[in-house]
Amino acid sequence: MNESSCGSAGCGSSCSGNSNACHDFIEKTHELNTIKRVIGVVSGKGGVGKSLITSTLAITMRRKGYKVGILDADITGPSIPKMFGITKKAEGCEFGIYPQKTHNDISVMSINLLLEKDDSPVIWRGPVIAGTVKQFWTDVIWGDIDYLFLDMPPGTGDVPLTVFQSIPLDGIVIVTSPQDLVSLIVKKAYNMAKAMNIPILGIVENMSYLRCPDCSKEIKLFGESKINSAAGELGIKVLGKMPIDPEIAQLCDKGEIEKTDNEYLADAALHIEKILAINGEEKSVMKIAVATEGSNVSGHFGKCENFTIAEIENSEVKNKVVVNTQGNQHGLLPAFLASHNVSVVIAGGMGEGAKQNLVSKGIEIITGASGNIDEVINSFLNGRLKSSNTGCAGHGHSHGHGNGDSGCNCGHH
Numbered sequence: 001m002n003e004s005s006c007g008s009a010g011c012g013s014s015c016s017g018n019s020n021a022c023h024d025f026i027e028k029t030h031e032l033n034t035i036k037r038v039i040g041v042v043s044g045k046g047g048v049g050k051s052l053i054t055s056t057l058a059i060t061m062r063r064k065g066y067k068v069g070i071l072d073a074d075i076t077g078p079s080i081p082k083m084f085g086i087t088k089k090a091e092g093c094e095f096g097i098y099p100q101k102t103h104n105d106i107s108v109m110s111i112n113l114l115l116e117k118d119d120s121p122v123i124w125r126g127p128v129i130a131g132t133v134k135q136f137w138t139d140v141i142w143g144d145i146d147y148l149f150l151d152m153p154p155g156t157g158d159v160p161l162t163v164f165q166s167i168p169l170d171g172i173v174i175v176t177s178p179q180d181l182v183s184l185i186v187k188k189a190y191n192m193a194k195a196m197n198i199p200i201l202g203i204v205e206n207m208s209y210l211r212c213p214d215c216s217k218e219i220k221l222f223g224e225s226k227i228n229s230a231a232g233e234l235g236i237k238v239l240g241k242m243p244i245d246p247e248i249a250q251l252c253d254k255g256e257i258e259k260t261d262n263e264y265l266a267d268a269a270l271h272i273e274k275i276l277a278i279n280g281e282e283k284s285v286m287k288i289a290v291a292t293e294g295s296n297v298s299g300h301f302g303k304c305e306n307f308t309i310a311e312i313e314n315s316e317v318k319n320k321v322v323v324n325t326q327g328n329q330h331g332l333l334p335a336f337l338a339s340h341n342v343s344v345v346i347a348g349g350m351g352e353g354a355k356q357n358l359v360s361k362g363i364e365i366i367t368g369a370s371g372n373i374d375e376v377i378n379s380f381l382n383g384r385l386k387s388s389n390t391g392c393a394g395h396g397h398s399h400g401h402g403n404g405d406s407g408c409n410c411g412h413h
């Protein structure tokens with residue numbers, strides 16, 4: 001669970017890395033809970049089958065042997081208990097509320113487990129709804145959970161915003177459908193997550209196609225999917241595509257969704273498992289900052305306006321943000337980067353003073369890099385860029401500086 005005060009849902013776009021300015025609204029989960037990873041499943045609008053995707057991801061992870069929970073945060077349209085055929089109500093004691101279990105031991109909490117009648121409408125205002133979701137996090141005794149999936153309220157309004165701020169999400173999956181104005185809707189969800197500093201794990205397209213029962217041909221009911229281009233534009237991964245599957249619809253209606261043996265989201269689950277690995281080990285996380293000029297590495301560490309800060313988890317770029325140096329003089333930049341928990345800095349050139357300052361803060365330095373930021377980050381991850389903390393860097397990039405700012409005394413390679 002991402003509990004850094006400035007990370008995940010900590011403080012959103014108002015956070016400039018200055019911890020004093022950072023308001024932390026994150027709530028603590030119940031003291032009896034150990035929840036390792038929290039994944040929000042969101043959609044830019046309702047009716048795209050978000051709950052089905054949440055359930056399918058949860059089932060797939062459970063089959064891999066993980067302890068899984070589903071927090072149904074879709075208070076006004078809760079459909080999780082019905083899909084799993086849960087009819088018993090949640091029970092409470094003086095310590096908190098217990099979730100119900102599905103046949104395959106997935107823990108579920110939903111407003112429908114508290115309402116006397118399943119079909120009672122929830123006519124509550126936003127703050128009450130958001131407060132209920134928070135309580136599902138603070139007052140429910142989930143116990144030990146490896147992956148908790150949050151079926152988020154649809155849209156990008158007040159309620160999802162409060163949930164983003166209150167529950168420490170490790171990442172979100174965006175669900176869309178082909179008939180959406182895909183790029184617009186996805187962009188809304190994307191921008192919201194970005195503003196809140198929540199990593200986007202990828203997009204799942206529901207109702208992608210229908211397979212003809214006679215000839216097995218894929219019928220694109222809503223026309224050609226635009227998901228690949230929308231995802232490409234935003235630089236996010238397409239995790240999977242789920243067809244309209246009449247068997248799934250029937251199982252949902254019968255409350256037997258766990259009987260499905262489809263593998264539509266197997267790759268999506270694998271990706272989540274890789275990015276948010278638990279397996280008893282700590283995630284290997286690090287942040288690298290690349291002095292940035294447009295989409296290229298800046299030649300001058302001390303003069304760059306922005307840093308691209310990439311969060312690397314288990315050797316993959318998990319998140320990337322461009323952070324303005326806010327006019328910090330080069331003497332202050334090392335402290336600025338240290339406050340962002342950066343452990344490696346990549347630049348074209350760097351003065352001796354800055355180098356020493358960074359080294360004293362335990363930050364590794366790579367100078368002599370040039371060209372496209374993503375390519376340079378990949379070279380670093382592939383071990384093709386070497387540290388220049390001591391002596392000459394063994395990198396293969398040419399120097400693009402010449403302003404006297406660079407203290408790198410490597411020759412061209």
Ligand SMILES: Nc1ncnc2c1ncn2[C@@H]1O[C@H](COP(=O)(O)OP(=O)(O)OP(=O)(O)O)[C@@H](O)[C@H]1O
Pocket residue numbers: 043045046047048049050051052053074077079083154206207242243244245246248249250252253
């Ligand atoms: N890919 C699919 N194949 C078959 N049936 C589907 C599919 N996606 C959704 N459905 C059907 O639609 C019903 C409603 O799905 P779900 O509850 O996930 O979405 P929703 O409530 O319409 O939207 P959202 O959860 O996005 O607000 C499911 O119970 C299922 O019967």
